[in-house]
Amino acid sequence: MSEVVATRIRDAGLRVTPGRVAAIETLEALGGHQTVDEVARGLSERGVKVARATVFNALGDLVTAGLVVIADAGPGPTRYEVATHDHHHFVCTACGSITDVPCAESGPMCIEPSGVDGTVTEVQVIYRGVCASCAAAES
Ligand SMILES: [Zn+2]
Ligand SMILES: [Zn+2]
Secondary structure (H helix, E strand, C coil): CCHHHHHHHHHCCCCCCHHHHHHHHHHHHHCCCECHHHHHHHHHHCCCCCCHHHHHHHHHHHHHCCCEEEECCCCCCCEEEECCCCEEEEEECCCCCEEEEECCCCCCCCCCCCCCCCCCCCCCCEEEECCHHHHHHHC
């Protein structure tokens, strides 16, 4: 188990468990935006036998601690990614691929809301369209 990852988990105020370390390591190794099932599959491919529920709980704990974020890409299974920088997502309506899009301004509040009665803490924008490879396949 990676001492670096263990330290990150500890610094985030969580108890270091093999499930949490394995979940974040697998998410990092896979990259991008992964579902619970994809992380569980990635773990078993690495020879780590963890129940799906354990993966689900570990990811949930990591989200609460801010080490992992839920990538909002619209309907479908919840997708997780390692928390790095604030960004948005471009979702291809043809193949479902999800690509990171940098914020217009840096920081979680890149779009100032107007007419919101309450406190906004986060903005996630979903851009939808057709990705370059799908557009190329169509023409
Ligand atoms: Zn596509
Ligand atoms: Zn992302």
